[in-house]
Amino acid sequence: MRDVVSCGSAGEVHALRSAALRASVALELLGWRALRNDLRWLRRTAGRLRDWDVSHGAAAPAQRSALVQELQAQLHAARAQCLPEALMRMLQTRSPSHHLGPQRQLQSLARRALGTHDPHRLRQRLRRLRLALDMLGLTHDAGAMREVVDRLGRWHDELQAPQSSTLDRTYKKARRSWRRAAPIVRRYAS
Amino acid sequence: MRLWIVRHAPAVDPTAELPDAARALTPKGRERFATAVRGLRRLNARFDLILHSPLLRAVQTAELLAPLGQGRLQVAPELALEPSEDLLALCEGQSVALVGHEPHVSTTVAWLTCGWESLGPTGAVLFKKGAVACLEGELRPGRMQLRGLWQPGVLRKLAR
Numbered sequence: 131m132r133d134v135v136s137c138g139s140a141g142e143v144h145a146l147r148s149a150a151l152r153a154s155v156a157l158e159l160l161g162w163r164a165l166r167n168d169l170r171w172l173r174r175t176a177g178r179l180r181d182w183d184v185s186h187g188a189a190a191p192a193q194r195s196a197l198v199q200e201l202q203a204q205l206h207a208a209r210a211q212c213l214p215e216a217l218m219r220m221l222q223t224r225s226p227s228h229h230l231g232p233q234r235q236l237q238s239l240a241r242r243a244l245g246t247h248d249p250h251r252l253r254q255r256l257r258r259l260r261l262a263l264d265m266l267g268l269t270h271d272a273g274a275m276r277e278v279v280d281r282l283g284r285w286h287d288e289l290q291a292p293q294s295s296t297l298d299r300t301y302k303k304a305r306r307s308w309r310r311a312a313p314i315v316r317r318y319a320s
Numbered sequence: 321m322r323l324w325i326v327r328h329a330p331a332v333d334p335t336a337e338l339p340d341a342a343r344a345l346t347p348k349g350r351e352r353f354a355t356a357v358r359g360l361r362r363l364n365a366r367f368d369l370i371l372h373s374p375l376l377r378a379v380q381t382a383e384l385l386a387p388l389g390q391g392r393l394q395v396a397p398e399l400a401l402e403p404s405e406d407l408l409a410l411c412e413g414q415s416v417a418l419v420g421h422e423p424h425v426s427t428t429v430a431w432l433t434c435g436w437e438s439l440g441p442t443g444a445v446l447f448k449k450g451a452v453a454c455l456e457g458e459l460r461p462g463r464m465q466l467r468g469l470w471q472p473g474v475l476r477k478l479a480r
Contacts, residue, residue, distance in 0.1 A: 164372070164383045168395050208397040212374035216395060219342050219376040 140183050143201075146176045153217050155261040158239075159232045161225045168213055175204045184290070236262055240318035249304075253282040259315065271314050278307035323432070323464065324365060324417040325453040326385065327425045329353035329472075331377035345380045352476060353384050353450045359475030360388060360452060363468075368392065368413025373399035373420050381450075382419045389417070403428040408459055422447055429453050429469075435462030448472055 154169040179197050186194070204210060239262055243255040260275035281304040288294040330349030334340055345353070367389040372382035374395050382393050398407040399420040407418070407428075418428070426445035430436040432455055447453070450472030457464040470478075 162383060163386045163391070164379045164393050165395060167391075167393055171394075209395060212395060212397045215341065216374040216376070216379060219344075220379060223344050223376065223380070 140180070143176050143179050143183070146205075147173050147180065150176070151257070152261055152265075153221075155258050156221055156265060157217075158258075159235050159262055159265060160221065161235065162220055165213070165217055165220060168209065169217075172205075172210060172213065175201060232262075232266055236266070236318050237320075240315045243315050244319055249282055250286060252308075253279055253286065256282070256311070256315075259318070271318075274307075274311045274314050278304065278311040281307045321411070321413075321456070321459050322415040322467075323411065323455040323459070324367065324415070325425050325428055325447075325455065326381065326417055326419045327422060327447045327449055327451050328373075328375075328377040328381040328419060329356075329384070329450045331449075341375045344376050349449070350380070350384065352472060353381060355479045356450050356452075356472050356475035357384055357388065357479075359470070359478035360385075362478050363470075365415075365417075365452075365454070367415050367417040369394065369411070370417045370419065371396040371399060371407075371410055372418075373397065375400060375421065378419045378421065382417075385417055385419065399424070403431050411459055425453075429455065429466065431461050432459075432464040433462070433466050445469070446471070450475070 150169045150173045154166050154173075157164075157166050157169075179194075179201050182194060182197055236259070239255070239259045243252060243259055246252050246255065256275050257279050260272050260279060263269070263272035263275060281300070285297075285300045285304040288297045288300045294300075329345050329352065331343045331345050332338070334343060365388055367385070369392045370382050370385055370389045371394050372378045374397055378399065379395070386393060394410070396407065396410050396418075398404060398410065399418060402424055411418075418425075420428070426447045427437070429445050429447075445453070447469075448471050451470060452475065453469040454467040455464040456467050
């Protein structure tokens, strides 16, 4: 995580955000609250650069370069530098005594996913649920989540594109995926 | 503002194989500090923000304090060092908990209440593991007042 952003490429930023999200889900499954805010801070910091890339593409390289420098400065700050080791130590320790186990965390993640009608929030919450399922070895159900997350993502991207000709088709695919995945989510939520 | 200075709960002893930063709380230390947190609750201790050093024993201690917070825990490497203006700059809100280590926790109390930068070899503030001090006032060196200093045994008694 510390060295992952050298030139600020979109791939590096994605890798950083993905690693931070995985670590956050792992902490959640283990019942830890500590360090999750720090990981959220890291994702949001990198997310500003990602949002720029989505909105501007290759345009305005000078402004992008300034954002990259800002991100690198944040990543070199003491708070980000200490995170990887602190995380590793936390992930190796026993869960806190109040932790009810990963199944209850899965239930919580599934209920949060069912608790929104906003497609963007649904996608974010399903992504967390998918990661948790993957970490627990529930790969079949994780696959169903991956499909709906991908299709919601494509529909979301098409919504941003002016005069998209495939918007309706993308929406229908996303909806079909959700219909297949919803019973799985409800099962974990119950 | 209120500042709650917390020394981490009892941790395993250092060994040649175990790096200092990786020393976890002992099971008894965890259990006793969890009881002490109930004592803090009876003192109406509530935090807008909990800052903690990145060393494992401080992270675990902060985790035990989390029920008294608003869900905002933040790692602060400054808490593994001598107190500084950089640390003060992180303290946002009306009531902030700082979870750290000796000798820095007692130095922080001396610095913020009296403006001292060092306690000398004997130390003027006794901070057992799991002890908590509460300071109140303007967040500047020499401008805060010590409102209370509770050793862990007292906090556990308050919890009953």
